[in-house]
Amino acid sequence: MTGDRTPRTSAEHGYVLDDQIGFLLRRAYQRNSTIFLSKVPGNLTPTQFSVMHRLAEDGPMSQNLLGRSVAMDGATTKGVVDRLIARGLLSTRRDPDDRRRHLVSLSPVGVTLIDKAVEAAKQVTEATLEPLTEKERATLLRLLARIA
Template structure:
């Protein structure tokens, strides 16, 4: 009965065999993400992971901030950002100090080495983004990014 609609007697719903996984947003986003992740892993410097790079790039952008704020800015939960920051500290890319705005918190900031690595990583990330978007025209790239931002 390939290609035919059939009724599901137990739920009263209909199964439409014309459903195409390859046309579903979640599937397409996952495949595109896998492609980008492979490019990232191949081309990113210092073995940085996407969350580590995001933390470094955001710290370069906003300057020192609390670990919790950094996590919120890059959409990571408290446990995940703690692990990311701990690994970056271990590699000498960031350090923590008393937060001048709130003595109860520790601020995370780039070290001199972290600043240099982040600058180089941003150059690599730009190449990675270019390769990810390579199949698209300039107008399509802009449109895609605008649409994806609406979903976040």
């Protein structure tokens, strides 16, 4: 056979793309990302926002701990941190307790931006969940937390 076989239909193989969790999560995330980018100031991505918010909440920390705290691998964390440093939103300094380690923190400009961004992020959550009832929202968030 030369590869000209007709693909099987959903009815034949029993797999409906529109019913799959990964496909639906990706579509929901795309919707959320579009809303996020339209509302959150400072041209921040959702990932950059997560890093900055974690630092705002928990204070300075190592890049390794920061990445783990927002569920990112080391390479991704380094890229995000480097880009935010280049934009003047984060800074680093040596850890006084361990001279081999550097601590990442928000810069003064970063503090100002994350304060504004948090208010916008609340609107993003509201807009994303808008089609759902309060009970559906609570159920969705509870179930997503279990999956995650």
